[in-house]
Amino acid sequence: MIDVEIAAILHRAIGLEPSTIGPGIAQRTIEAHMKRLGLPTAEAYRACLRSSPEELQELIESLVVQETWFFRDPDAFVTLAALVISRRRNDNVRILSVPCSTGEEPYSIAMALADTGVPLSRVAIDAVDVSARALKRAEAAMYPPNSFRGSNLGYRERYFRPVPGGFRLDDATRAAVRFHQGALPRLPLEVAQRRYDAIFCKNLFIYCDEPSRKAIVTALTCVLADKGTLFVAAAEAPLISGGDWRAIEPIAASAFQRGERRKASGEISAPPSLAKMTPPARPAMRAATPAARPRVAPQPPPPARPPSVRPPSLADARRLADVGRLREAEEICQAHLKANGDLADAHFLLGLIRDAQGDADCAVESYKRTLYLDPEHVEALMHLASVMSKRGERASAERLLARARRAEAERRSR
Template sequence: MSALPSAFADESSGIGRFIELLHRTIGLDAESIGANSVSRAVRERYTLWRDRDGGTLDDYYRAVTQDPSRMQELIEAVVVPETWFFRDPEAFAALARLARVRLHERPAKPVRVLSAPCSTGEEAYTIAMALIEAGMPADRFTIDAIDVSERALAIARRAHYGRNAFRGRALDFRDRHFRAADGGWQLDPAVAQSVRFSQANLLQLDSHAFEHFDFILCRNVLIYFDRDTQCAVLRVLDGLLAQGGTLFVGPAETGLLMREGMSSANIPLAFAFNRPERASANVFNGTWPGVPGMPAVKTPAPFVLPAWASAPPVVRAMPVVAKPREAAPVQIEPVKSLAEARAFADAGRLDAAALAARDYLRAHPSNADAYYLLGVIADARGEQHESRGHYRRALYLDPAHREALTHLAACLSLDGDESGARLLLARAERVTGSAR
């Protein structure tokens, strides 16, 4: 790469103009990914443009603002996809179960799902696989997927993925829905055809142009926006959500939705929310609503995975929700692993989960995962002070504990400590990057 002119290197306001332009256009808060990263992307795009077309930084700014293709090139340079199949698997288990209930309630109307933004397609295709494996015929649901990046959408439409799209140990779905091809895996056309991809800017969506969606997944993107942009996006999503619909967000975004007046659907580790007046339809009380031919169960199916044991390096946060109703405290035998405690937590039996986790800690007092689990349980009970203490203890024992980092970040964000939350999220991103 050729050297930048000194005027470019010295003109901080020049970079600032592009950062503000990206903020206005796609809502990007540069600090969320690091202003230096955005500045580097601007410099790289400017250098390529200058070497090809010639001109100053001012000329490049005018080209970007006047030529949509140049603006799109800059957007592509700063949008870095980070996704994989069945990321936060409990969310897809919850979606599949709720979709079957929704279809039973309205058998004449297909279930509508939106993935926004969809990045390179892993989330949208995961939705399709989850619904198909839950027994829903392809003609009984529709999946729309939108993203601002044409490059990401091109990858999504190709439906061919490499190793980085498949993380964790639970990869049996790959055997069922993919075939090895060209050094990677090609998705089954029957699954690929069930998703409709289109290019769109989340900030500029017209809710009147869409039929309302029963389920919307907008995960791990709100954290890259500032507060005003977050509110604007949530207004758009709210306008797209059908009566009684459910919004799924990323684990680190649960605090934001609580602040904005959304109600947790109380489904463990699904990060699902409703508007308060809509919450009663889908509130989880420890038992899933029944569907003819499907017995009531305590945990979602078919993708119930022990998240702490088998999930990839995922950043997680637990929504702060009211304590679910549960039976009297259960006497349990001493546990040899955390699996029993996690199973209790996933079933909404928080007292039993806490007892099991503390029992495990008596034998393993330096186990960070056990303290992390106690933090999740405390969050679910609404015991914010205790949850923060548990997360900090987990981080003392394991400073690179990704889940504890993002859970504590969500707690700090709820407390109004945005700078502290950003620092923890940055640490979590570094840990995730080094793990890959």
């Protein structure tokens, strides 16, 4: 059990709720720091954290979760590109990515916009994180293979060159992003003075308690331009929806705008030119799906039908689903279940497909079947929470999210 005063110090500094990072992890990390400093008691370590900002930063650096990768949640980048090109041709665009971790997110934003034909000279991206170590890696823009996940890595060919140990981003894309150190809810001065057309604040709220989340949302609201869009992770959408914020569905369920007039149906109008566009394929079929090129750019050819010599696999189904061929993807899932019996991943994929087809009842059934087979299936918990939240069942969504956080923490501590 982590010392309550140390927990309070961390909470004040970065809004972290230590229990969200896994049972025992925070405590073991604290003990390792006490040992390194030769401090035998929690009291001595508390005093050290209070008097030394450097030691507090050391502790923060070893507690924060920096997991990220390029084009994580492809939907968000598709939606952003659609929003940006719906503006006037010569408007400049200012975007904030916070927390940006090691830079994959803000650089993905730059690549997504460049792919859509928006000149990077029109784009200014600020990126903020509390971790000085993460920011150093972000500025170096040299990435190991693990930062590139999924199978659609065309962007790596276009924007990176191979170097020993990984890939280096080109200078023009690097130049579109400026990095700043800061701990939300406080924003660095330079950032606090600007207004952003879009803010990406993804995979942070899950580590915060309600008061911290509220403080962060308030800080971000102050720097979000009128009609600006706030992007959160799909799992965090239930934490944001309600109040002043409306998801800009049917475009994206985890992109929010404020102060819009609600239509009678309860939905928000998309910007006029956006409404005419093909909505992006949604939802992203898995956290680690290939980064789809924005729909507004020419589409890559759809995957060839799987060769007849082997039965189509779930990976084939996922690829088809990613390019919107939902019916075929569904058929493969059903055949897979028939041939191989009940498999959690096949039911989960079916759930995503049904969600994307707008059949929420069947999606819920598939997610529940997934959880019956694998009660700790984090993605199924998150997607089910998202459906529940859209139905207005907030308590049930919150419970599912709490379960997802525990399952994720458990997975990481193994």
